[in-house]
Amino acid sequence: MASLTLLLIAFCLHCSASDAAGAFSVSDFGAIGDGRRYDTRPIQAAIDACAASGGGRVRFPAGGDYLTGTVFLRSRVVLQVDRGARILGGTREEDYPPESSRWYVVLAENATGVGITGGGEINGQGEAFVVRTDPRKNVMVSWNRTGACLGDECRARLVGFLDSKEIRVWDITLNQPAYWCLHLVRSNDIRIHDIAIYGDFNSPNNDGIDIEDSNNTVITRCHIDTGDDAICPKSLTGPVHNLVVTDCWIRTKSCAIKLGSASWFDFKSLLFDNITIFESHRGLGMQIRDGGNVSDVIFSNINISTRYYDPLWWGRAEPIYITTCPRDSNSKTGFISNIVFENISAVSENGVFLSGSRDGILSNIKFKNVNLIYKRWTTYSGGLYDYRPGCRDLVSHTTSGMMIEHADGLDLDNVSMKWFKSKVKDWSFPLIFKGATVNKLFFNDWNSEVVDVEGGVVM
Numbered sequence: 001m002a003s004l005t006l007l008l009i010a011f012c013l014h015c016s017a018s019d020a021a022g023a024f025s026v027s028d029f030g031a032i033g034d035g036r037r038y039d040t041r042p043i044q045a046a047i048d049a050c051a052a053s054g055g056g057r058v059r060f061p062a063g064g065d066y067l068t069g070t071v072f073l074r075s076r077v078v079l080q081v082d083r084g085a086r087i088l089g090g091t092r093e094e095d096y097p098p099e100s101s102r103w104y105v106v107l108a109e110n111a112t113g114v115g116i117t118g119g120g121e122i123n124g125q126g127e128a129f130v131v132r133t134d135p136r137k138n139v140m141v142s143w144n145r146t147g148a149c150l151g152d153e154c155r156a157r158l159v160g161f162l163d164s165k166e167i168r169v170w171d172i173t174l175n176q177p178a179y180w181c182l183h184l185v186r187s188n189d190i191r192i193h194d195i196a197i198y199g200d201f202n203s204p205n206n207d208g209i210d211i212e213d214s215n216n217t218v219i220t221r222c223h224i225d226t227g228d229d230a231i232c233p234k235s236l237t238g239p240v241h242n243l244v245v246t247d248c249w250i251r252t253k254s255c256a257i258k259l260g261s262a263s264w265f266d267f268k269s270l271l272f273d274n275i276t277i278f279e280s281h282r283g284l285g286m287q288i289r290d291g292g293n294v295s296d297v298i299f300s301n302i303n304i305s306t307r308y309y310d311p312l313w314w315g316r317a318e319p320i321y322i323t324t325c326p327r328d329s330n331s332k333t334g335f336i337s338n339i340v341f342e343n344i345s346a347v348s349e350n351g352v353f354l355s356g357s358r359d360g361i362l363s364n365i366k367f368k369n370v371n372l373i374y375k376r377w378t379t380y381s382g383g384l385y386d387y388r389p390g391c392r393d394l395v396s397h398t399t400s401g402m403m404i405e406h407a408d409g410l411d412l413d414n415v416s417m418k419w420f421k422s423k424v425k426d427w428s429f430p431l432i433f434k435g436a437t438v439n440k441l442f443f444n445d446w447n448s449e450v451v452d453v454e455g456g457v458v459m
């Protein structure tokens, strides 16, 4: 053992120079990688030794399935999960710390200069948390027996960075989370790129990336295919500032990009560009419920297709869905202002929903070069405005191309709507304004047409 320690010290001189060849291998610390026996202790020992040496990389060699309970990432340590290696999250409650707020397979707390890479995979074994499979929506276990967590959403998340900074996650696959997948909390200076996230399409709460109370985040080249919301900024204890998401592909049975619904503080300076949203239940969404304000958000160069799925899932096939209203009678209402939708193309089974409320006006909303195509290709029923969670719940209504209420300053420039008559039943008007709540409307080059044949439109 002494010689091993010496060897490791020798390696460390090397590894602080961030040379991958000098990284700490979890195998050298006794990890077995057979996917059955727990490697939690050897993995943690490798991380701690690496941190103690000043930082570097902790390697998971190819060919291993490293089963583990929570491992704690330390400052200046990067996990390198080699291509062909997998970290498997434990499926027992005792694999995780007592406090449910720390239920993650990989967890960084108060860390600086941390990351995950290597080309391999972190897998939450989400299928082991399914109590009953249901093609509409799986029923999942809930670890709420001990009282550590209340409700039916008590399961381990996959990767969390809490109160951390200088975070980089790249070239890694995050697979089958049991609950939320990549969670960034009260953190700063975050780069996420070239990653793939796969969650079970029938399992609830397996969000892709949740950006909570965090600033200065760049997400680029991501592929997210999951059941629940894909990219989801939330504000619970502080605002979300400066988020850039580009070059991503998303499919979800919920909302592809969703601000909220936790929205106690502001969302400001966000850019979403060059994104494909495929067959999702909602495209670009804001669900503001708790008094935080949204401002300075750009959505550009985005292709969207949205369709209905089982109503057990939130979503009504809206390509764009903006709502702000008080969650309950004790809630405040947030304002939404300075929002741009530019170069957006959508094929959808429902219209655009732009809903402010009396104390939460939508202001200065601009649509430029927006091409909206409406048709139906599933048999789920439509005809509902969806104000959930809270607010007015579900309201029956005929479908329109764009429903607008409580807006002050809406600028439509080169917006086109095309309706496939034979495929769209029970639709009413291209535009519906509710009551006298819409002011300062600008139309320039606005077009609406009903077509009978599909023409060259490609789904």
Ligand SMILES: *[C@@H]1O[C@H](CO)[C@@H](O)[C@H](O)[C@H]1NC(C)=O
Residues within 6 Å of the ligand: 109, 110, 163
């Ligand atoms: C993180 O830092 C905060 C503030 O310094 C401290 O209260 C908290 O206990 C730390 N958490 C951990 C897990 O070290």
Ligand SMILES: *[C@@H]1O[C@H](CO)[C@@H](O)[C@H](O)[C@H]1NC(C)=O
Residues within 6 Å of the ligand: 140, 141, 142, 144, 149, 150, 151, 152
């Ligand atoms: C525990 O979760 C189950 C669903 O899995 C739920 O029915 C039950 O109400 C929850 N119990 C508590 C105390 O939250």
Ligand SMILES: *[C@@H]1O[C@H](CO)[C@@H](O)[C@H](O)[C@H]1NC(C)=O
Residues within 6 Å of the ligand: 186, 187, 188, 213, 214, 215, 238, 239, 241
């Ligand atoms: C994000 O920036 C805002 C505004 O400067 C600040 O109030 C907040 O504390 C910052 N949050 C973090 C996690 O750094």
Ligand SMILES: *[C@@H]1O[C@H](CO)[C@@H](O)[C@H](O)[C@H]1NC(C)=O
Residues within 6 Å of the ligand: 221, 246, 247, 248, 249, 274
């Ligand atoms: C848009 O993103 C895709 C990846 O999804 C990328 O291949 C393409 O180069 C990007 N386009 C531009 C103009 O950056």
Ligand SMILES: *[C@@H]1O[C@H](CO)[C@@H](O)[C@H](O)[C@H]1NC(C)=O
Residues within 6 Å of the ligand: 274, 275, 276, 301, 302, 303, 345
């Ligand atoms: C959107 O579709 C158009 C036309 O097919 C294509 O030129 C463009 O690259 C697509 N953009 C994205 C982000 O998928």
Ligand SMILES: *[C@@H]1O[C@H](CO)[C@@H](O)[C@H](O)[C@H]1NC(C)=O
Residues within 6 Å of the ligand: 264, 265, 266, 291, 292, 293, 334, 335
């Ligand atoms: C949202 O903006 C309103 C109006 O400016 C302001 O009164 C309110 O405090 C803001 N909310 C938050 C959470 O800062």
Ligand SMILES: *[C@@H]1O[C@H](CO)[C@@H](O)[C@H](O)[C@H]1NC(C)=O
Residues within 6 Å of the ligand: 300, 301, 342, 343, 369
């Ligand atoms: C929108 O598309 C036009 C034409 O392709 C282009 O000139 C413009 O820069 C695009 N806008 C944005 C915000 O990318």
Ligand SMILES: *[C@@H]1O[C@H](CO)[C@@H](O)[C@H](O)[C@H]1NC(C)=O
Residues within 6 Å of the ligand: 369, 370, 371, 414, 416
């Ligand atoms: C209007 O928007 C369409 C895309 O929907 C674009 O192809 C066209 O160039 C735009 N027209 C002008 C004048 O910008």
